[in-house]
Amino acid sequence: MSLINVEKLSVGYDGNAVEKDISFRVEGGDYLCIVGENGSGKSTLMKTLLGLIDPLAGKISFGDGLKKNEIGYLPQQTQVQKDFPASVYEVVLSGCQAHFNWRPFYNAQDKKTADMFIEQLGITDLKKRCYRELSGGQQQRVLLARALCATRKLILLDEPVAGLDPKVTEEMYELIKELNDRGTAVIMITHDIAAAIRYADHILHIGDHIFFGSREEYINSDAGSFFLKKQGGDEK
Amino acid sequence: MMEKLLLYLSRPFVYYALIVGVLIALCSSLIGVTLVLKRFSFIGDGLSHVAFGVMAIAAVLNLTNDMLIVMPGTVLCAILLLRTGQNSRIKGDAAIAMISVSALAFGYLIMNIFSTSSNLSGDVCSTLFGSTSILTLTSTEVWLCIVLSIMVVLIFILFYNKIFAVTFDEDFARASGVKAGLYNLIIAVVTAVIIVLAMNLVGSLLISALVIFPALSAMRLFKSFLSVTVFSVIISILCAFLGMIISILAGTPVGSTIVAADAAVFIICCIAGAVKGGLRR
Numbered sequence A: 001m002s003l004i005n006v007e008k009l010s011v012g013y014d015g016n017a018v019e020k021d022i023s024f025r026v027e028g029g030d031y032l033c034i035v036g037e038n039g040s041g042k043s044t045l046m047k048t049l050l051g052l053i054d055p056l057a058g059k060i061s062f063g064d065g066l067k068k069n070e071i072g073y074l075p076q077q078t079q080v081q082k083d084f085p086a087s088v089y090e091v092v093l094s095g096c097q098a099h100f101n102w103r104p105f106y107n108a109q110d111k112k113t114a115d116m117f118i119e120q121l122g123i124t125d126l127k128k129r130c131y132r133e134l135s136g137g138q139q140q141r142v143l144l145a146r147a148l149c150a151t152r153k154l155i156l157l158d159e160p161v162a163g164l165d166p167k168v169t170e171e172m173y174e175l176i177k178e179l180n181d182r183g184t185a186v187i188m189i190t191h192d193i194a195a196a197i198r199y200a201d202h203i204l205h206i207g208d209h210i211f212f213g214s215r216e217e218y219i220n221s222d223a224g225s226f227f228l229k230k231q232g233g234d235e236k
Numbered sequence B: 001m002m003e004k005l006l007l008y009l010s011r012p013f014v015y016y017a018l019i020v021g022v023l024i025a026l027c028s029s030l031i032g033v034t035l036v037l038k039r040f041s042f043i044g045d046g047l048s049h050v051a052f053g054v055m056a057i058a059a060v061l062n063l064t065n066d067m068l069i070v071m072p073g074t075v076l077c078a079i080l081l082l083r084t085g086q087n088s089r090i091k092g093d094a095a096i097a098m099i100s101v102s103a104l105a106f107g108y109l110i111m112n113i114f115s116t117s118s119n120l121s122g123d124v125c126s127t128l129f130g131s132t133s134i135l136t137l138t139s140t141e142v143w144l145c146i147v148l149s150i151m152v153v154l155i156f157i158l159f160y161n162k163i164f165a166v167t168f169d170e171d172f173a174r175a176s177g178v179k180a181g182l183y184n185l186i187i188a189v190v191t192a193v194i195i196v197l198a199m200n201l202v203g204s205l206l207i208s209a210l211v212i213f214p215a216l217s218a219m220r221l222f223k224s225f226l227s228v229t230v231f232s233v234i235i236s237i238l239c240a241f242l243g244m245i246i247s248i249l250a251g252t253p254v255g256s257t258i259v260a261a262d263a264a265v266f267i268i269c270c271i272a273g274a275v276k277g278g279l280r281r
């Protein structure tokens, strides 16, 4: 049974579909990239998967013992305001609330988990720092650590490298790949088709045509080759 | 001067006022941090006007204990405001502005038409600015205030982590199974309760200051949620205490004195924050 199985899903706001008839599945340990033009509904799809907005039609089923709140999430642009006072440790620890149910406080296990991911993502030095004073790349690492505190099974990343410089972007991709190699399934939205083809094993393309398949199938498909050519053309 | 102070402190009504004042300051600063960060500070303002309107109705109906209708009325409005705030059709702040200004207007209108009091403008003024009401508290009101404050503090401590999560990043919190709607509701209800309590201390026009200033001051100096929360509670209690003592000694209005103290501390914190930031660079 797959982690997530999506069948003929329509997503959108207030009854108006942004994208229709999306079907795909994610198995444990998969690395799926969602690509498509701006405004094609990638973030909307992700929010629907997370249960933040209701699907307009179709079905999302979770399997493999994955519970609905066992998904780690890295939002596209956090609405975190510029002046929000929060230490890195407070932010990372808040990911552990996924296991709270009605428990009001963090326990020793939660703190151990948070410390572990803080170390794994190389932000130990920043633990006491104020979140809002970090660079973009550091902030993304903090949010990734928070997502991992929520779950190790599946993380959803919405354009995790937007606004990062090339070197930090590369580091971020490697970090995500490393997590994937350790067994965490990844669903990542990206603009960067080259990266998608380099790292992902499955690709979901949404837009005028919807495509879902393995990386090889995508490269050979119409949508894929068109997009690849276009990106190649942009760079020249 | 010391003698005058001691003389006053030996009277129960001053005693009561100090206890109630400190408790209200404690509660309002707790919720203040969240309201400021959630960009909800306007709700506090709107609710205080609503409370004024309901209070006017209570005064006209000649109710002996107006808390009985002001409290539920304001809580109800808080829930309504929260609902409309989430509705995308009417913008949240426009809805709040509409409701709060109408409540203010209707409240004054009702008082003007139906009031039997000979000193109408005095009554209105004291509801708006608090004036002497804090010194005329009955022991029932004091106990009510103590019980409600303890409940507010307990709720805040119990839900502290959830409130942090919902305030910091509501989408993430909801995705990881935190019932954000429920906590937003709790925040709104607690805000309403605090505002009704605080009307006794500073009157409805000055409540926002009591709620917002300590949080803003603490945010100038501290960088983690916990330290900001703790420090804003300390600031708020100190200012309320000092403000009340000064107002007793100098005969100034209680509410305005407290708010003036809060404003002064805010300015000090701004300067201290700028100096601190400058030193690091």
Ligand SMILES: Nc1ncnc2c1ncn2[C@@H]1O[C@H](COP(=O)(O)OP(=O)(O)O)[C@@H](O)[C@H]1O
Pocket (backbone or CB within 6 Å): A013, A018, A036, A037, A038, A039, A040, A041, A042, A043, A044, A045
């Ligand atoms: N909260 C919202 N309410 C209504 N429409 C929205 C909302 N957010 C996004 N949209 C619309 O949905 C469409 C898809 O947006 P989105 O999923 O963010 O695209 P992207 O693929 O770039 O992530 C856009 O046309 C956008 O205008």
Ligand SMILES: [Mg+2]
Pocket (backbone or CB within 6 Å): A042, A043, A044, A076, A158
């Ligand atoms: Mg997007």
